[in-house]
Amino acid sequence: xxxxxxxxxxxxxxxxxxxxxxxxxxxxxxxxxxxxxxxxxxxxxxxxxxxxxxxxxxxxxxxxxxxxxxxxxxxxxxxxxxxxxxxxxxxxxxxxxxxxxxxxxxxxxxxxxxxxxxxxxxxxxxxxxxxxxxxxxxxxxxxxxxxxxxxxxxxxxxxxxxxxxxxxxxxxxxxxxxxxxxxxxxxxxxxxxxxxxxxxxxxxxxxxxxxxxxxxxxxxxxxxxxxxxxxxxxxxxxxxxxxxxxxxxxxxxxxxxxxxxxxxxxxxxxxxxxxxxxxxxxxxxxxxxxxxxxxxxxxxxxxxxxxxxxxxxxxxxxxxxxxxxxxxxxxxxxxxxxxxxxxxxxxxxxxxxx
Amino acid sequence: xxxxxxxxxxxxxxxxxxxxxxxxxxxxxxxxxxxxxxxxxxxxxxxxxxxxxxxxxxxxxxxxxxxxxxxxxxxxxxxxxxxxxxxxxxxxxxxxxxxxxxxxxxxxxxxxxxxxxxxxxxxxxxxxxxxxxxxxxxxxxxxxxxxxxxxxxxxxxxxxxxxxxxxxxxxxxxxxxxxxxxxxxxxxxxxxxxxxxxxxxxxxxxxxxxxxxxxxxxxxxxxxxxxxxxxxxxxxxxxxxxxxxxxxxxxxxxxxxxxxxxxxxxxxx
Numbered sequence: 001x002x003x004x005x006x007x008x009x010x011x012x013x014x015x016x017x018x019x020x021x022x023x024x025x026x027x028x029x030x031x032x033x034x035x036x037x038x039x040x041x042x043x044x045x046x047x048x049x050x051x052x053x054x055x056x057x058x059x060x061x062x063x064x065x066x067x068x069x070x071x072x073x074x075x076x077x078x079x080x081x082x083x084x085x086x087x088x089x090x091x092x093x094x095x096x097x098x099x100x101x102x103x104x105x106x107x108x109x110x111x112x113x114x115x116x117x118x119x120x121x122x123x124x125x126x127x128x129x130x131x132x133x134x135x136x137x138x139x140x141x142x143x144x145x146x147x148x149x150x151x152x153x154x155x156x157x158x159x160x161x162x163x164x165x166x167x168x169x170x171x172x173x174x175x176x177x178x179x180x181x182x183x184x185x186x187x188x189x190x191x192x193x194x195x196x197x198x199x200x201x202x203x204x205x206x207x208x209x210x211x212x213x214x215x216x217x218x219x220x221x222x223x224x225x226x227x228x229x230x231x232x233x234x235x236x237x238x239x240x241x242x243x244x245x246x247x248x249x250x251x252x253x254x255x256x257x258x259x260x261x262x263x264x265x266x267x268x269x270x271x272x273x274x275x276x277x278x279x280x281x282x283x284x285x286x287x288x289x290x291x292x293x294x295x296x297x298x299x300x301x302x303x304x305x306x307x308x309x310x311x312x313x314x315x316x317x318x319x320x321x322x323x324x325x326x327x328x329x330x331x332x333x334x335x336x337x338x339x340x341x342x343x344x345x346x347x348x349x350x351x352x353x354x
Numbered sequence: 355x356x357x358x359x360x361x362x363x364x365x366x367x368x369x370x371x372x373x374x375x376x377x378x379x380x381x382x383x384x385x386x387x388x389x390x391x392x393x394x395x396x397x398x399x400x401x402x403x404x405x406x407x408x409x410x411x412x413x414x415x416x417x418x419x420x421x422x423x424x425x426x427x428x429x430x431x432x433x434x435x436x437x438x439x440x441x442x443x444x445x446x447x448x449x450x451x452x453x454x455x456x457x458x459x460x461x462x463x464x465x466x467x468x469x470x471x472x473x474x475x476x477x478x479x480x481x482x483x484x485x486x487x488x489x490x491x492x493x494x495x496x497x498x499x500x501x502x503x504x505x506x507x508x509x510x511x512x513x514x515x516x517x518x519x520x521x522x523x524x525x526x527x528x529x530x531x532x533x534x535x536x537x538x539x540x541x542x543x544x545x546x547x548x549x550x551x552x553x554x555x556x557x558x559x560x561x562x563x564x565x566x567x568x569x570x571x572x573x574x575x576x577x578x579x580x581x582x583x584x585x586x587x588x589x590x591x592x593x594x595x596x597x598x599x600x601x602x603x604x605x606x607x608x609x610x611x612x613x614x615x616x617x618x619x620x621x622x623x
Contacts (some may be wrong), residue, residue, distance in 0.1 A: 102445075234466020237452070238459050242443035248407045249512070250432030250460030295447035296466070 018179040024307035027084070030310040034080050035072065042068050051077075060223055078209045082274065083316045084309040085215065085222050086207065086346075087281055089271040093264040094282025094300055095130020095289070096229045099236035099297045100260045101167045104290075108282035110149030111174035111261070115181035120146020121202050121347055122185045126192040139202070140217065140273035146181070147269035153177050153316025155261065159163035167257075204330030205276035207316050214274045222268035226305070228263035232256060233301035240295070253325045278312070278331050288341070298351040356570035359419050360384045361548050367402045367413035368572075376412070377572040381550075383565070385419075388542060388549040390563030390580075393557055394593050398572040399552035400440060403518045405436040419515055429522075432460035440520040442505050443500060444493045450504055451489040454480060455598065457511030470527045479510050482591070483537065499530035510541060517542070519551035523558065532557070535562045556584055559604040568592065581606050 003083065042064065049062035050072050070180075081222045093108035102108075109115075124130045124142035159171030189199050210216070235256045237248045259347040268282070285308040286300055291297045312330070315337065317329040361383040366495040368376035382526065403595050404421070408431045416423045416616035423431055436457065444453070451473075459470040466478075469518040478511035485504045485531045488496070492494050493504055509517060519538065524533035540564055542549050559566065560580035567577040570592055576583050584606050596613045599606060 050487065093519060131519060234462065238456055238466070240443075240445035240448065241456065244404070244409045245439055245443060247409050247428065248432060248435075248437045248439070250429040252428055290447070294451055295445065 016302060019293060019299060020302055020306065022029070023303050023310075027306045027310045027313075029341070030313040031080055031084070034083075034313050035076055035226055036072065037317060037321050038076055039320075040068070040071055042072065047072050049254055057195040064093040074211050075209075078215050079122070079207055079316065080210045080313055081212075081215050082209055082218070083207050083313040085218055086271045086275045087285075088305040088309040089225065089267040089314025090278065091279040091285035092226060092229050093267040093271070094308075095286035095297065095301050095304040096232070096236065096260050097282070098286055099233075099301075099306025100239065101171065101238060101262055102259050103171075104248040104287065105283070106171075110263060110270075110278070111148040111154040111265060112181060113265060113268040113272060114277050115178035115185065116147035116279065117143040117269065118146070119150075119181045119185040119188075120144070120204060122199050123187050124134075125195050125198050125202065140214075143276075144269050144273040147265075147272055150177050150181050151265040151269070165323065192221065201329065202276045203331075204329030205278035206327070206329055207312075207319075209340065217297075218270050218274050221266055224262045225267035225270070228259060229267065230301060232260050232263070233297045236297040236301070240297075276329075276331065279335040280341075281308055281312060281334055284338045285339045359417075360387075361389075361550070362417040363406070364415045364417070366402065366405060366412055366416065367605075368398070368410060368412045370401065370410065375572050376405060378553060379414070379569070379572070379574055379594075379597075381574065381577065383548055383550060384465055385548055386542065387564045388539070388551065388562060390559035390566045391550065391552045392559050392566060392576075393552075393569035396568040399569055400520055401438060401572075402569065403520050403550065403552055406516075407435055408432070409437075411552055420541065423516075423552055429460045432512065433518045436509040436514035436519060437520060438505055438509050438522045439520040440522075440524065446492070446494050448493055449490050450480070450485060450493055450496075452468045452506060453474060453493045454485075454507045457508040460512065475513075476507075476511050479507050482541070483507050488609055497527050497535065498528075502526060502534050503532070503537070506537065509521075510545075510592045513548060516548045519549065521531075521552050521554055524554060531558060538562075557606065557608050560584055566585065568612075579604065584608060592623075 003088050023300050046064050046068075047061045049060050049071055050064050052058055053060045054073060064072065073317070097106040097108055097110060098104055104129075118321075120142035121139055124139045126272075129138035129142070153172065154174045154177045155328045157177070158170035162309060165320055235251055238249055238251045239253055239256055241249075246253040246256075271278070289300050289303045291308055293303060312334070314328050315333045319328045319333045322328055361381075363381040365381060366376055366379040377531060379402060381389065393399050401410065404410045406416055408428060412424065414424065415450070421434075423434055424432065435580060438519065453509065454476045455468050456474060457469050458476065477486065477489075480489065483506065483613065485500075485503055485507055486499065487506075493531075495556060496504065502525070502562065506522070506591065509551065517538070522538070523534055526534060528561075535558060541547065551563070563580060565578065566580045566583050568583050568588070569574045576588070581601055584599060586597060586599050589597050589599075589608070596611045598609050598611055601610065
């Protein structure tokens with residue numbers, strides 16, 4: 001057919017590729033920038049040499065003392081990688097929730113993840129089950145179980161499994177479950193006031209690591225949930241025309257909804273388990289991406305990963321350097337930037353733009 | 355040649371909310387033909403089409419091109435049948451090209467990533483429908499007539515053998531109604547698609563269909579050529595409408611008449 005379009009658009013695959021390359025450069029810069037700063041000042045060139053030195057088969061003398069090398073490799077680097085994973089998980093989970101609920105204000109904590117994790121973590125803290133940091137510490141496990149239980153109740157009660165074609169009942173169930181879990185959590189927290197500070201510090205979110213344990217712990221869940229959410233991003237675009245039309249286009253919408261909600265909740269729960277409740281990443285990052293590239297989830301989902309990871313790495317850099325050597329809770333920093341942006345998005349939305 | 359097989363709907367029944375909205379409907383449409391289904395509000399036209407499209411569950415068989423399409427899985431059915439919905443949901447901030455490409459969904463692999471071929475096909479259909487310059491516009495920002503062309507483009511990009519139209523001209527003015535139906539007729543003849551459409555406007559339905567079926571209370575009351583179905587008596591009986599019908603050979607035009615009030619004619623002033 002005679003097509004005289006002189007400026008041919010790239011295929012979505014080509015476009016995605018270009019944007020993903022751009023976004024991964026942003027991520028790489030964030031990682032490198034973040035490596036440079038910390039309470040102990042270490043020369044930048046030596047840090048890079050040390051990183052190169054760690055590549056298998058490469059042996060370079062970075063000139064760092066063994067303590068400095070340990071700071072780079074066992075303190076700063078795992079924390080950055082944890083920020084990368086958590087930020088990416090929260091942003092992709094947020095984008096997926098927003099797609100599946102066709103609601104731009106949906107948040108990865110929506111269905112009770114936050115409240116459930118809060119309750120789990122509080123129980124672990126007040127019972128003294130958490131003995132410090134580490135791979136087999138009870139705190140992340142309790143937080144993960146708490147959010148899994150809360151989301152499970154929401155899904156069963158809200159009828160994602162049933163015949164309902166409306167997501168409103170699911171959202172309302174999420175609100176109710178979150179209130180219930182928060183009430184129990186608050187009760188326990190007030191009764192055990194000696195651990196109040198510890199509970200609060202968990203709730204405000206932090207990326208503290210003990211070596212690579214947290215990264216290793218979260219990696220399998222992150223990989224599975226991200227792989228599922230990535231593979232469903234095109235289906236989310238089809239779901240945007242509603243369940244009926246999605247059916248007529250050969251998609252089974254309830255199945256898509258179920259899979260995406262499951263994967264996004266797994267992502268949010270595992271992020272929360274290692275980092276506490278980091279606010280707003282799941283909302284502001286997908287929206288920032290949408291403002292630049294439009295609403296197609298084929299682009300929004302993968303780009304959210306890179307931008308979310310970069311955003312959390314950079315906010316963590318601020319959190320640990322603004323009042324160095326003290327640390328600000330990272331949730332405070334993300335909310336400080338996130339809340340004004342959220343208001344801006346809301347305003348745009350009332351203009352019908354989003 | 356399987357492509358000459360007609361569309362055969364047999365014993366189709368749809369129950370919604372415990373109520374039988376389509377009851378034992380049987381219809382036949384010759385391959386490449388256009389059957390217009392008419393009937394009053396609530397007669398089951400829309401449900402009939404939505405059942406064939408796989409949107410709502412139904413009993414019965416729909417034989418078409420050697421297969422019972424009611425037995426196909428969602429993906430294969432969507433490769434055979436596409437529907438222009440009565441009230442399509444148009445998501446915000448979606449470009450025309452991306453919206454039209456949704457029609458390729460049943461042909462895409464796991465990642466739903468359209469290939470260069472899919473895009474060429476979509477651009478070809480858009481050129482046919484005079485949409486090639488609108489590729490980058492948001493669908494929500496188009497006029498009613500343009501938007502309907504975009505939705506038909508999506509349905510054609512699906513490469514259906516059977517195209518279902520669910521009152522496709524309801525939101526359009528007279529000129530755009532004609533444009534849309536001419537367009538569908540042209541594509542039907544060009545591509546040999548079979549068309550099954552539900553219509554409110556009886557005159558338009560009679561002008562574009564090759565045959566007609568009248569649905570009343572979920573069952574087929576009459577079927578045949580338009581001039582046999584559209585009579586003053588049947589429209590009064592079934593629609594409760596007062597009309598005069600002018601026939602000129604095969605073509606039928608229906609003129610609504612103001613009904614006479616109890617106190618004499620309303621036209622007396």
